[in-house]
Amino acid sequence: EIVLTQSPGTLSLSPGERATLSCRASQRVSTSYLAWYQQKPGQPPRLLIYGASSRATGIPDRFSGSGSGTDFTLTISRLEPEDFAVYYCQSYRDSQWTFGQGTKVEIK
Amino acid sequence: QVQLQESGPGLVKPSQTLSLTCTVSGGSISSDSYYWSWIRQPAGKGLEWIGRIYTSGSTSYNPSLNSRVTISLDTSKNQFSLKLTSVTAADTAVYYCARGLAAPGTRWFDPWGQGTLVTVSS
Numbered sequence: 066e067i068v069l070t071q072s073p074g075t076l077s078l079s080p081g082e083r084a085t086l087s088c089r090a091s092q093r094v095s096t097s098y099l100a101w102y103q104q105k106p107g108q109p110p111r112l113l114i115y116g117a118s119s120r121a122t123g124i125p126d127r128f129s130g131s132g133s134g135t136d137f138t139l140t141i142s143r144l145e146p147e148d149f150a151v152y153y154c155q156s157y158r159d160s161q162w163t164f165g166q167g168t169k170v171e172i173k
Numbered sequence: 174q175v176q177l178q179e180s181g182p183g184l185v186k187p188s189q190t191l192s193l194t195c196t197v198s199g200g201s202i203s204s205d206s207y208y209w210s211w212i213r214q215p216a217g218k219g220l221e222w223i224g225r226i227y228t229s230g231s232t233s234y235n236p237s238l239n240s241r242v243t244i245s246l247d248t249s250k251n252q253f254s255l256k257l258t259s260v261t262a263a264d265t266a267v268y269y270c271a272r273g274l275a276a277p278g279t280r281w282f283d284p285w286g287q288g289t290l291v292t293v294s295s
Contacts, residue, residue: 109287160233
């Protein structure tokens with residue numbers, strides 16, 4: 066079973082700042098099978114990034130994903146007010162899906 | 174545009190069976206292009222994948238829930254369902270249904286239903 070560890074747990078930043086979120090896997094993950102989601106209170110998760118670096122439909126280009134192997138990163142280049150939320154990474158291997166515990170991006 | 178909507182009892186007694194249905198609109202659940210999943214989220218906590226089903230009926234489940242979970246399809250109603258037996262308070266969560274692409278190299282969830290809160294309590 067792959068365990069995904071996200072860091073930091075909470076990121077306190079101001080609008081306009083850059084956010085860098087980390088997702089570390091306990092085993093190698095194919096880049097095809099690494100995704101990121103955004104979740105706001107009372108809403109379901111929304112797909113942001115798939116295949117480690119491809120933006121989902123309608124996702125602004127201030128969101129970018131990178132990484133390979135066991136280390137992956139979600140970067141938000143300039144935080145907009147609507148970007149303050151919880152972010153989850155997700156992996157897949159051998160018919161099993163795993164989520165990280167989430168990183169909360171909060172307003173400083 | 175495909176949409177998913179969960180439905181079912183919001184309150185289940187301990188030791189009983191939790192049963193939820195996800196109704197798919199705007200697309201066919203019979204398409205070989207997709208798989209269908211259930212994911213849950215306890216209040217204030219992270220996401221836990223429960224299981225998935227392909228159109229063929231093939232299923233896979235989270236090992237931590239495997240002995241208690243059944244996911245099934247009803248193509249005539251364009252729905253898929255979740256049954257979780259012998260529930261305890263630890264099964265209290267918002268339950269989401271979601272769709273995934275079945276093509277090789279694609280294993281993410283999009284879209285998701287709005288979620289339904291299930292509370293396990295006597």
